[in-house]
Amino acid sequence: MSNENQIKPKVAPRVENPTPVQETYRADSEAPLLDLLMRKSSRNRTAAKQLIASGRVSVGKWSTTRATEMVREGLLVRVHRGVPPMPFHHPKLEIAWESEAYVVAYKKRGLPTVNTAHKNRQQTALYLLSQHYKKGEEGAKLFMVNRLDRNTAGFVVFARSVEAKELLVKEWGRRAKHQIFIACIEGQLKEKVQLLSASSDENSLAKTKLITAEVKVNKSSRNGQMHIVQIDVVGARIFSLRKLFGDNGLSILGDVRSRSQIRTDREIALEQIGLELLIPGEREPRHFQRPYPTHYFSWLRLDKEEQNNW
Template identity: 25%
Template sequence: MRKNYSGGNASHSKKPQTQSFEVKEPEELMKFLIASLPHKNRNNIKTLLKKKQVRVDGKSITQFNHLLKPGQKVSLDTAPAPIAKQMRGISIVHEDKDLIIVNKNAGLLTMATEKEKRATVYSILSNYVKEENREAKIFIVHRLDRETSGLMMFAKSEEMQELLQESWKHTISERTYLAVIEGKLEQPEGTISSYLFESSVFKVHSTQDPEKGRHAITHYSTAKSNEEYSLLKVNLETGRKNQIRVHLQDLKHPVIGDKKYGSKSNPIGRLGLHAWVLAFEHPVTGKKMRFETSVPGSFLKLF
């Protein structure tokens, strides 16, 4: 599982030491770093990338499959970049001039509400982009529930936000969640289809009446199970509010820790839902991109 970064100011009294390597042939960054740093394993290198300690020709790179070209210089800082230390509850998985992909912890809101003003993914990222440019802004493309962890996408301009939201169904090729549910399903895989509507007390309900709600389709398959719990891979065909939680309640196997939608157990002290994989075609470059996070350790301990 990814670790949080602690707050606090980084010391500027001493410049971090740097190792440098020259690229001799075209190669993915991860393969290059594994060859250049034989004393470090893949997980060590992922941590260096996440903490913005790897630079290519002076620019910080966090994506492990970044393609290197001959003649480029790869630099490795022995200390994390100061901004990386200040990120609390999220880690940046990918960043380019158009968008940012982050992995958020459970318990963190996407953005503030009238009732809740504490730190949010939006406020943390807003502060982050303003470090380089005080006029910079970020824009929410989609949201995760507070208690859901995992991958989220933000745009760096209003135009990019609109482009992503308008082309979402065609741009996104995979959105896979991991859900830990109560019990074992009679059918280990299947599809749930219903119409969802929200009540006046902000609870989402499921119906087969198309006049009452918006159509929602959820595909699921069982990855692990025992007598008490099952770990499901869940793919969304539509992205409605609380869709996975409501549909798994429909199956009489609610997500653990989800008291709102019928769960009676909370063995890990949080909602058992994680946005695991996000794959899409970059709306500007056309490049196919795929991001996958680690499976939360608390999920695996149940099996």
């Protein structure tokens, strides 16, 4: 049989393993992975071979299942608690970045972050991602750090332990450098750039939440009653941008609860396109971005007063 007709063995994809690290070894000389693991971990040949074949071992940045892989001097070999999960696929949710401690995901509108309505628990970002990570690590859990409304697309952050969650939640004000949203707003904005503020409706026994955002007008309708705006929320947890605009006599297009005059089939014209976040343990903030929704500009034509002038 010619070499061309031979069936080549399948090789596991080279992916990062985000599950917690159980053991770490540094190669003091070049050697096959199997030999290095046996020597460093005191495992016998069979146990070391089975461990590598399980997919729980990574060399440098990448996981491997090849016992014969040569490990260069100085490289780190890590044994993880779980195997790297298969690529995650969902029409309304994608993983933007992940580490041993945190997961940043982008969710589309129509998918709730968590089960606040006590129904359809299986259709939340938290549940879908939790099930994904449990496939690679038995007992894996995720904990919500921030939340976006069902009808708001944007970045949501989850922690992989209670300790990681509490740290980021406590320090969110200084670590969430910028949270950038784009919206189509109905109402009158007097300034091209202005600060808007709103407070929560919590009872007096709890601390009042406050949200302040810089709102910059990118373009307005000719009548001046509709605007495409960029919203920059700094140093605050977002409890509701709907309330932010509602308390200031404005409404997001399609948000009938805030007296929007236009219905958009359950869609509201609000989505997050940027998040600048300083992850605990890292020196520089990470930047997560999405394309600018240029189709928003076409909504300015929905200004009823403007239509009457055409």
